[in-house]
């Protein structure tokens with residue numbers, strides 16, 4: 001999905017919600033464990049219940065890789081089931097020397113090679129340009145670069161200053177030379193509040209993937225007030241608060257209600273665009 005199509009979906013659905021499929025087999029409703037593939041069955045019902053309210057799905061690969069070959073099978077089946085009108089994110093936080101990053105890019109972008117072809121992959125930029133550029137060689141695919149993260153540990157390095165910029169600012173500026181607003185997004189945590197103003201000074205037009213609302217307590221209103229641009233420019237993720245809204249047989253309906261509540265909040269902001 002390219003930028004124009006993504007903006008079209010946001011306007012059509014009046015939503016910029018990304019549902020996170022961080023599916024932990026220990027947390028899904030027990031009655032599903034009788035299924036041949038409980039994780040995929042859970043994801044399938046969550047997708048069916050939330051697709052009218054979401055414009056994107058983010059699959060955190062750690063929850064699938066941790067289960068070995070069975071987890072990887074659930075990952076591929078879930079990717080295959082994702083609605084074609086939704087933006088898909090492999091949240092793998094990859095990044096290594098060039099030839100290895102090429103393999104990571106193939107793993108998530110090249111369907112002939114891996115059986116999957118996500119729209120995007122999250123990337124950790126610590127190793128610099130040659131670790132990120134391999135992801136940008138695929139037409140209409142995106143690298144979503146970690147910039148200012150939602151976790152407590154973001155304060156350990158990301159705010160460190162050098163040459164007048166904090167590290168996250170240098171990441172925004174430097175990586176801007178590696179691609180464009182058509183194939184690079186940045187991860188900025190919803191818990192970062194007014195830091196969005198600084199972010200937008202560096203990257204006024206790029207899309208931002210914003211995790212941290214819901215379970216991590218980030219404010220959707222603050223994210224929109226300080227981070228939204230004239231084309232929205234945001235994909236706001238919520239995982240646990242939506243997919244684990246209920247642990248009972250009504251889990252899918254509860255997820256739908258959670259997703260709809262977020263979408264209704266978002267609609268107020270999209271209408272202003």
Ligand SMILES: O=C(O)c1cc(=O)[nH]c(=O)n1[C@@H]1O[C@H](COP(=O)(O)O)[C@@H](O)[C@H]1O
Pocket residue numbers: 020022060091093122148149150151187188189211212213214215216237238239240241
């Ligand atoms: O790259 C990410 O997606 C990410 C970056 C970040 O700074 N913070 C963050 O929470 N995430 C991811 O976003 C999701 C947040 O999940 P919830 O807190 O359950 O909504 C998880 O999959 C995290 O790995």
